[in-house]
Amino acid sequence: MKKTILTIFIALAAVHAGFAQTTKEANPTDVSSLDAIMKSVYDVISGDAGKPRDWDRFRSLFANDARLIPVRKDPQTGSFSIQKYTAEEYIQRASGFFAKEGFYEREAARRVEQYGHIAHVFSTYESRHAASDKTPFARGINSFQLFNDGKRWWVVTIYWDAETPDSPIPQKYLKSGK
Numbered sequence: 001m002k003k004t005i006l007t008i009f010i011a012l013a014a015v016h017a018g019f020a021q022t023t024k025e026a027n028p029t030d031v032s033s034l035d036a037i038m039k040s041v042y043d044v045i046s047g048d049a050g051k052p053r054d055w056d057r058f059r060s061l062f063a064n065d066a067r068l069i070p071v072r073k074d075p076q077t078g079s080f081s082i083q084k085y086t087a088e089e090y091i092q093r094a095s096g097f098f099a100k101e102g103f104y105e106r107e108a109a110r111r112v113e114q115y116g117h118i119a120h121v122f123s124t125y126e127s128r129h130a131a132s133d134k135t136p137f138a139r140g141i142n143s144f145q146l147f148n149d150g151k152r153w154w155v156v157t158i159y160w161d162a163e164t165p166d167s168p169i170p171q172k173y174l175k176s177g178k
Helices: 002-019 034-045 055-060 087-100
Strands: 062-073 080-082 104-115 118-128 138-148 153-162
Touching: 034 055, 034 104, 034 118, 034 138, 034 153, 055 062, 055 087, 062 087
Parallel strands: 062 153
Antiparallel strands: 062 080, 104 118, 118 138, 138 153
């Protein structure tokens, strides 16, 4: 019986550890609501060229082993594929770009499906090189999968695809709602 209780305790601790971060604690205002975590994700990656991002804040938003998954088109073959990054791999990849280029991403529209402790958010984004740019250089849709552990929200996955001339964003995703 003691062995069974110990096994259950270890399993529960492992599940909890899977959502715990090894970096600093999240600011409660960043993760207290679905709106807050969405705003925080867009805020933390946005800034002028060369402006260091707060990567500890970024890390604090993500569940352990979370994934960031862009859809990519091979310019030579025209075929599509996905790339998968951990939060750390994304930081390594994005840091070089952010050192050279201004990048401001904002949410233009949102659609949410929620059940129990999970939420799926289709978030239409617009990317600009400067906060004052009138026209985005890119648009697309971020598909967020979020988890609420009863205390806060965690990003589990961000899976995105950029708009192209061959694949414009449908009107229904250019306004928030159902």
